[in-house]
Amino acid sequence: MKKIIKEKPYLVWYTKNIDNLSESSIVESVLNWGDFEDVQKMIEIFGIQKIASIFREQASNKRSNYRPEIKNYFQLYFNKYA
16 A cells, blocks of 8 residues: 555655555545545555444544545445445
8 A cells, every 4th residue: 555655645745754654544645635546446455344444433533634525425435335
């Protein structure tokens, strides 16, 4: 997944330290800023259950970094497919 992030640095525009990104940071960045192809590649690498789990944990926090439309879309998406 870090290879994909290195190819598309705009996904993690907020840092230059790509090598030390956590899985949770990668999931948040790809879901917020990636396109559908990026999301599908991430699902292939991590698995949909793991991504859904990370997303749900992040989205359930009182304060999250997901834009409202992204949060809504992926809540619906993961409820249906994960």
